[in-house]
Amino acid sequence: MSFDAVAAEAYDGFMGRYSRPLAEVLVEFAQLSETGRALDVGCGTGALTEVLVRRFGQTEVAAVDPSPQFVEATAARFHWADVRHGTAEALPFDDDLFDATLAELVFHFMTDAAAGAREMVRVTRPGGVVAACVWDLENARGPYSPFLRAVEEVTDRRPPAPRPGTSRGDLVDLFADAGCLDVAESELMVEVEHPDFDEWWQPHTLGIGSTAGQLAGFDDDTVAAVRERARELIGEGPLRLSATAWAARGIVP
Numbered sequence: 001m002s003f004d005a006v007a008a009e010a011y012d013g014f015m016g017r018y019s020r021p022l023a024e025v026l027v028e029f030a031q032l033s034e035t036g037r038a039l040d041v042g043c044g045t046g047a048l049t050e051v052l053v054r055r056f057g058q059t060e061v062a063a064v065d066p067s068p069q070f071v072e073a074t075a076a077r078f079h080w081a082d083v084r085h086g087t088a089e090a091l092p093f094d095d096d097l098f099d100a101t102l103a104e105l106v107f108h109f110m111t112d113a114a115a116g117a118r119e120m121v122r123v124t125r126p127g128g129v130v131a132a133c134v135w136d137l138e139n140a141r142g143p144y145s146p147f148l149r150a151v152e153e154v155t156d157r158r159p160p161a162p163r164p165g166t167s168r169g170d171l172v173d174l175f176a177d178a179g180c181l182d183v184a185e186s187e188l189m190v191e192v193e194h195p196d197f198d199e200w201w202q203p204h205t206l207g208i209g210s211t212a213g214q215l216a217g218f219d220d221d222t223v224a225a226v227r228e229r230a231r232e233l234i235g236e237g238p239l240r241l242s243a244t245a246w247a248a249r250g251i252v253p
């Protein structure tokens with residue numbers, strides 16, 4: 001899926017509010033060294049880049065994304081970081097360059113997740129770490145799972161088909177098949193506060209990210225009915241909502 005039409009600010013208000021705290025727990029789970037060089041694959045607007053920069057320093061962090069406006073936004077935030085345009089399946093970096101290569105909420109958007117895992121291993125030095133996480137959509141624990149449930153209950157529109165990384169074991173298998181050693185899995189949970197229901201709902205109407213298209217083609221009454229069902233499911237607020245991701249880390253042989 002392409003994020004080309006998604007403005008950086010719109011992304012931050014939608015998924016960034018969840019991916020920023022998730023980046024902190026992903027880095028903790030990955031058990032990275034205190035020094036070295038790190039790559040953020042599918043950096044978006046730089047939620048994970050920021051955590052890596054804090055740990056390793058701007059000159060020791062690289063980031064890559066296929067969406068030009070995200071590359072621009074991340075490069076503008078981190079002037080000394082090496083921010084490039086490209087995909088996980090064909091990373092524009094030499095072999096064995098990084099001590100750690102991470103991908104937050106990216107595997108489910110790849111056209112070839114196995115190639116993405118192999119590329120993460122290729123650019124990481126032997127003994128280095130690869131790690132990734134994707135929302136647990138198998139058990140409806142993503143941040144927008146209540147939205148998808150409301151759409152499904154009110155209309156006949158089914159949720160998007162399962163994608164790589166969204167089920168237990170997916171990321172483990174991808175890293176193991178790419179040759180990683182000591183591959184471990186965990187669940188990463190974050191909690192995000194929303195002042196009220198409208199603040200939670202509004203980004204879903206923008207047609208961006210993974211839920212883009214879910215409301216497309218429906219008339220105002222149907223959209224209002226979906227909104228009302230979602231409000232019944234999560235409440236009026238203030239809201240404190242949790243979301244859980246599957247995560248895996250492995251050592252490069």
Ligand SMILES: C[S@@+](CC[C@H](N)C(=O)[O-])C[C@H]1O[C@@H](n2cnc3c(N)ncnc32)[C@H](O)[C@@H]1O
Nearest residue numbers: 003019042043044047067087088104105109110
């Ligand atoms: C949900 S966003 C996550 C962004 C960021 N990692 C974060 O956690 O906020 C998914 C990102 O994956 C990027 N992406 C989509 N397909 C990709 C691919 N094949 N390789 C690398 N990145 C990809 C998108 O452009 C987008 O920035």
